[in-house]
Amino acid sequence: MEEPDMGIPPLFRCPISLDLFKDPVTLCTGQTYDRSSIEKWLSSGNSTCPVTMQKLHDSSIVPNTTLRHLIDQWLQINCSHGYDLDYFQTVDDSFVILKHNLQSKESTFETKVEALEKVLALSENLPFENCPLIQLDFFQMILELALENAVESSNFEDNLMFVEKALSCGLKLLPFSDLGTLNMLKEDESKFTNFLILFKKGTFFIKKSLCHFILTISSSLQLKELLSMLGKSKILIQELLHLIENKLDGSEESIRALYALSSLDQNREVIVKESAVKALITYIMNTPKCLLYRSFLAPIMAMKTIETLLVVQSAKEEVLNHPNGVSEIVKMVFRVSSDNEASESAVNCLIILCQDLMDAREEAICCGVLTKLLLLLQSQCTERTKNKARMLLKLLRSMCTGDQKQAF
Template sequence: MNHSQNTIPPLFRCPISLDLLEDPVTLCTGQTYDRSNIEKWLAAGNLTCPVTMQKLHDPSIVPNHTLRHLIDQWLQLGPLFDPSNPETSTSDSLASLKRNLESHESSLDTKLQALTKISLLSDEYCSFNKSCFLQLNFLPLLLELVFGTPVSIDHMNFIELALCCIQKLLPLGSLEPLNIIKDGSKLAMFVVLIEKGSNSVKTSLCRVIESASWSSETEELCYILGNSPKLVHEIVQIVNQNYEVSGDAIKAMSALCSLQSNRESLVRGRAIDGIMRYISSGRRNMAPLAVRTVEKLMELESGRVALVNHPNGVRTLVNMVFKVSDQECSESAVEVLLVVCGEFERARETAIESGVLTRLLLLLQSQSSNTTKSKARMLLKLLRSESRQN
């Protein structure tokens, strides 16, 4: 934002240049200057404070973070900001921004500008800003604007920015406002957005799903999301096809899987296929979480059958058994193999053909936990018995 000289509050001007303080620092005399200006003054051999002309017994300079914060707020809020009463200025500004978002007369550009300012202010997690956002009920408003408005190409930028703001506001208070998504039309909009939205929109929606698993307030919402065949299908599609967002989709899938009543729906939605493809493709950032999700799905007979019937399911898990950098993956992979190999002869044969015996022996010589080694011994005993029979 550009400001003419006569609009800059005196408190925010450098006494040397009279320009806006960009990097305010304070001398031992208590006077604040812009870093570049005072450093030039001192480098020229001056050992006094430019304003008070006091001799500097200590020439060191200290960053003035409080003033920097006030200047940032002034730059964001413009003329509404009063340096002498910053809290009232912030509250009034947020109320004004909310009115802009609520008004049917506000243009799309006005609303986008309002969201940009909200996004900047929500980055500052001071207790006063938090209380303002909560008291003004910004989260319910933004959720209504995103999921209660018909989608059009013109509004996609608005939705993208609003979802970014929602992400920032979710950790500030109760998650109960998310329950608005339980409404049929809003759930349908959620599915449309995750299907047709940009990568930023898809990422934000995956994180909303993750948030819904955090609290008992949103347990029913988590169930509704997890039992929406279209939504589960879209999440699996992201895991399969979208490299950039696949990690967030794995987190969303894991969040849904945290509710036992969602797991059958995830298996029907081919979650195991998606996870196997994710792991085998080399996208390993979320591999430990992905394998833990498979481990939870093994509680279901349908999950075990889906894994054994997957062309590379058992082989993929065998490859995860001994990973020096992924001990967590090793433990979950051994647990899953122990379950399916104990039940399916075909799984035992495939595991042996894939070299699991060597990997288990290496695992037993590694720094893995005692629990992992105990399970590895059980699996080794089971598979050696199978090997001798053949």
């Protein structure tokens, strides 16, 4: 007989004791607690709900018979399969102890590192076999521990090693955790500050890990305000661009993070002001041709990011002022690759530039854009890309002099 996939379901646990409900009761806030736990809380002089911290306008408690019935059913089903409460309690106790070792101020540094290594090993079996990691909200606790260790001290190097392990665990747990937890960065100024400190002074591994968190933040509507905060941080943008422009370890992750941040209109002005377009063009220019002319993700994402930023007028001027700005975009119009994304983004960039800037049109023509577009139209690219290419050809022709039109 197979063992159950998880321990005690989270809805069956008292938020105060973390134990299985024995006598669940509900407060006026709608939160449910075990009777003994909440009565102890109230008798200690507290007048708020422990979970929501709302003021209790009514101190009465109501038995939650529905939840009690569900727990009884769950116990009966598992007992019929040969599992009793002691089995689940034993399974869960090991996770509770693990969490205690990480949270306790009395735990040594070595004990906490060992606990993180155990969490990392256990998280390899997610999403099913070790659900107590999710039920007991290890993600929030581990993320808080990582941020707490961002503070510089005499053992800062040890702290960074600890942060690396914590972020490794966090990334494993992230897909199965409540993304709203990341709003702690928005709600607590010190945590946001520590996030930036880690990005500025952390190892390359830490910076790459934080880039993954930024990508996750950009994918959630409930984290839109946090994404805006991150995108307006000059410190963060400068660090991302430093990695990109110098092609350091983590530059590819940084490009994806920058693209995610630029998805919000309100972030683009700040990103452009930090010379992001120049850094991205430099990155594309310095990418070896053997990679540029294959389906290589980083240059494609760099081009897509430039396209996104060109809604800002100063970004267009930055392309034009870069010695290789227009020519590098022209080179990306037609690549020997089965991937059309870079070509489409490059064509879109040129459409935006050529509509507004006569110098951009002239430079694009001098750089051989007409030949590139004709090759693109004869390739097996998507119909949408071909339509964009025709649009650019028409735009260039309409703005050419009589002699230049001969080229068409």
